[in-house]
Amino acid sequence: xxxxxxxxxxxxxxxxxxxxxxxxxxxxxxxxxxxxxxxxxxxxxxxxxxxxxxxxxxxxxxxxxxxxxxxxxxxxxxxxxxxxxxxxxxxxxxxxxxxxxxxxxxxxxxxxxxxxxxxxxxxxxxxxxxxxxxxxxxxxxxxxxxxxxxxxxxxxxxxxxxxxxxxxxxxxxxxxxxxxxxxxxxxxxxxxxxxxxxxxxxxxxxxxxxxxxxxxxxxxxxxxxxxxxxxxxxxxxxxxxxxxxxxxxxxxxxxxxxxxxxxxxxxxxxxxxxxxxxxxxxxxxxxxxxxxxxxxxxxxxxxxxxxxxxxxx
Amino acid sequence: xxxxxxxxxxxxxxxxxxxxxxxxxxxxxxxxxxxxxxxxxxxxxxxxxxxxxxxxxxxxxxxxxxxxxxxxxxxxxxxxxxxxxxxxxxxxxxxxxxxxxxxxxxxxxxxxxxxxxxxxxxxxxxxxxxxxxxxxxxxxxxxxxxxxxxxxxxxxxxxxxxxxxxxxxxxxxxxxxxxxxxxxxxxxxxxxxxxxxxxxxxxxxxxxxxxxxxxxxxxxxxxxxxxxxxxxxxxxxxxxxxxxxxxxxxxxxxxxxxxxxxxxxxxxxxxxxxxxxxxxxxxxxxxxxxxxxxxxx
Numbered sequence: 001x002x003x004x005x006x007x008x009x010x011x012x013x014x015x016x017x018x019x020x021x022x023x024x025x026x027x028x029x030x031x032x033x034x035x036x037x038x039x040x041x042x043x044x045x046x047x048x049x050x051x052x053x054x055x056x057x058x059x060x061x062x063x064x065x066x067x068x069x070x071x072x073x074x075x076x077x078x079x080x081x082x083x084x085x086x087x088x089x090x091x092x093x094x095x096x097x098x099x100x101x102x103x104x105x106x107x108x109x110x111x112x113x114x115x116x117x118x119x120x121x122x123x124x125x126x127x128x129x130x131x132x133x134x135x136x137x138x139x140x141x142x143x144x145x146x147x148x149x150x151x152x153x154x155x156x157x158x159x160x161x162x163x164x165x166x167x168x169x170x171x172x173x174x175x176x177x178x179x180x181x182x183x184x185x186x187x188x189x190x191x192x193x194x195x196x197x198x199x200x201x202x203x204x205x206x207x208x209x210x211x212x213x214x215x216x217x218x219x220x221x222x223x224x225x226x227x228x229x230x231x232x233x234x235x236x237x238x239x240x241x242x243x244x245x246x247x248x249x250x251x252x253x254x255x256x257x258x259x260x261x262x263x264x265x266x267x268x269x270x271x272x273x274x275x276x277x278x279x280x281x282x283x284x285x286x287x288x289x290x291x292x293x294x295x296x297x298x299x300x301x302x303x304x305x306x307x308x309x310x311x312x313x
Numbered sequence: 314x315x316x317x318x319x320x321x322x323x324x325x326x327x328x329x330x331x332x333x334x335x336x337x338x339x340x341x342x343x344x345x346x347x348x349x350x351x352x353x354x355x356x357x358x359x360x361x362x363x364x365x366x367x368x369x370x371x372x373x374x375x376x377x378x379x380x381x382x383x384x385x386x387x388x389x390x391x392x393x394x395x396x397x398x399x400x401x402x403x404x405x406x407x408x409x410x411x412x413x414x415x416x417x418x419x420x421x422x423x424x425x426x427x428x429x430x431x432x433x434x435x436x437x438x439x440x441x442x443x444x445x446x447x448x449x450x451x452x453x454x455x456x457x458x459x460x461x462x463x464x465x466x467x468x469x470x471x472x473x474x475x476x477x478x479x480x481x482x483x484x485x486x487x488x489x490x491x492x493x494x495x496x497x498x499x500x501x502x503x504x505x506x507x508x509x510x511x512x513x514x515x516x517x518x519x520x521x522x523x524x525x526x527x528x529x530x531x532x533x534x535x536x537x538x539x540x541x542x543x544x545x546x547x548x549x550x551x552x553x554x555x556x557x558x559x560x561x562x563x564x565x566x567x568x569x570x571x572x573x574x575x576x577x578x579x580x581x582x583x584x585x586x587x588x589x590x591x592x593x594x595x596x597x598x599x600x601x602x603x604x605x606x607x608x609x610x
Contacts, residue, residue, distance in 0.1 A: 024512065025435065025512065025513050026435070026436065028512055028513045028514050029430045029434040029435065029436050029513055030436065031514075032426040032427065032429065032430045032434075032513070032514060032517070033426070033427050033430045033431075033434070033436070033442070035422075035423045035426070035427075035483070036423050036424060036426065036427035036483045036488060037427070037442070039423065039479070039480075039482055039483035040446070040449060040483045040485070043457075043461065043479070043480040043481075043483070044449055044452060044457060044483075044485075045449070046460075046464070047457040047458075047460040047461040047464060048452050048456075048457050048460075050460035050463075050464070051456065051457060051459060051460045054459065054460050054463070059463070061462075106347075109343075109347075110344075110347055113340050113343055113344050113347075114344070116337075116340055118337070118340060118341060118344065119341075124344055124348060126596055127348060127351065127352060128347070128348070128351055129592075130351065130352070130355060130589075131351060131355070132538075133534075133538055133588050133589065133592050134355070134585060135541060135542040135544075135560050135563075135584055135585075135588070136542060136544060136560075137542075137544060137560045137561075137563045137564050137581075137584070138358070138563065138581040138584055138585060140564070140567070141358070141563065141566070141574075141577045141578060141581045142354045142355070142357070142358050142581070143354070144567070144572070145357075145361070145370075145371070145374060145574060145578075146354060146357075146374075148371065148374065151371070151374070152374055153357075153374045153379060156374070156376070188350075188351070188354070245453070249453055249455050251455065251544075251545055252544045252545065255544075255545075256564050256567050257567070270455050270545070273455070273459070274545065274549075277459050277462075278549065283459055283462075283463065286459045287459045287460060290455065290456040290457070290458070290459050291456070293453065293455060293456045294452060294453065294456040297451060297452075297453050297456070298451055301451050
């Protein structure tokens with residue numbers, strides 16, 4: 001009790017009311033922290049630890065009379081032997097490869113534009129965030145119509161611009177195009193968050209640096225390259241890492257629009273996991289997939305720490 | 314030195330100003346193009362929801378009529394806003410609102426209390442709890458969902474509102490955001506109140522919480538969006554209409570052979586209204602404070 005205030009001479013004569021007050025304070029603090037700690041333990045820590053255990057059993061979704069058996073790493077070995085798992089991993093990698101330049105590029109460009117003193121820039125900032133508050137299900141309704149085959153708006157516009165030379169594209173039904181379509185609508189939906197993060201990064205660069213560069217005779221491009229870009233390094237790392245992690249968790253739009261098809265071209269790791277767990281009812285197997293997903297996310301997050309440390313922030 | 318520097322800076326500035334004039338024009342044009350790309354799909358959704366002929370909606374797509382409705386009708390909305398029956402989107406909307414209200418309300422209290430104690434408490438092991446909370450942030454919802462389904466079904470919680478609320482009330486991210494916000498408030502604030510004999514809870518409630526409007530707004534918006542857009546979790550734990558949220562209900566349009574776009578669009582517009590209202594109400598504080606914490610987080 002007295003440990004907390006060693007510097008005060010009063011501690012030597014710590015009176016009873018003071019000690020009682022200390023204890024009351026301690027109880028209050030525990031009481032204020034307890035709900036969060038309890039909820040996080042029950043709904044995050046316990047299921048997280050359980051997932052490692054379940055991953056090594058043949059736990060079914062619906063309880064069966066036969067007891068659940070410990071089967072070691074069998075689930076993981078089966079996953080690694082399943083071509084569909086590798087396809088899903090390849091697909092989310094492809095998705096990441098496309099979404100990073102499209103989404104982050106758009107976000108970066110928009111943030112650079114909005115950072116200028118343009119008229120109505122707060123209005124535009126609010127406007128550009130609208131897709132980010134739009135539920136993915138609603139996004140699917142909108143883009144489902146936009147991408148309709150063969151007469152949806154996208155195909156009409158392309159047909160019109162090409163004078164009918166380009167045949168309508170089955171955006172969501174053609175294995176060559178399906179993932180690209182998912183990339184487009186995902187980037188449209190989510191780029192508002194990245195835009196705001198970039199705006200924050202731009203605001204964090206002190207004006208004096210620009211003034212100094214101007215006095216040294218740097219032109220607009222040189223100022224961008226030697227002041228803006230280095231100043232945004234931590235922001236770039238943050239945005240790229242968050243986008244990559246989100247990309248690996250790709251699920252909703254695929255589940256609604258393509259169900260992983262056509263010909264598994266949009267199968268993703270989470271979709272694969274949910275199918276294993278709930279359609280095939282192999283919860284143990286699905287847990288093993290979730291452990292792999294966690295490890296992937298962990299590696300990306302650790303990579304971020306490493307990169308940030310290198311940039312000395 | 315300064316005699317030399319000032320004139321060159323001025324001519325430089327003048328030259329730049331004329332260049333800036335044309336640059337401004339290009340920039341404004343770019344903004345408008347981006348605005349078109351961002352807004353036109355949403356505008357199209359709104360327009361289509363006001364057309365009562367579902368074949369006309371598809372026929373109008375791809376021409377300028379997608380952005381124009383000559384005689385707006387609210388019949389689609391009337392069709393989908395029932396409180397019971399087949400297209401009970403009114404009910405699903407209320408379900409979602411209830412879930413959102415409870416999650417955000419409880420979340421603000423639970424997470425801000427924890428953040429406050431982590432920032433200003435005297436408990437031993439606070440630093441450890443804080444670093445554990447930050448570490449927990451790495452765990453994605455998707456990777457705990459399988460065991461969580463077993464847990465809640467064993468507890469008989471499937472198909473309830475509670476199962477969609479309670480698991481997502483406490484969150485490492487929001488505890489951390491509150492911690493960060495409270496920690497940067499001046500120490501004198503706490504000490505003065507403590508001197509007056511206020512208890513920790515009292516200081517939190519009467520002094521720190523009223524000062525944390527930006528943090529409360531940010532967490533409300535982020536939690537609200539998250540709760541409103543939940544999809545994977547509710548499809549796993551709801552089987553009947555009883556507690557089904559509107560996101561899951563709208564997704565069922567896609568399972569049908571021919572999609573009733575008119576109804577789907579009206580339901581989508583319904584779904585956008587509450588979250589838009591929440592966003593508009595809190596947006597003022599949201600951008601500035603989210604901005605401050607995002608990169609560090």
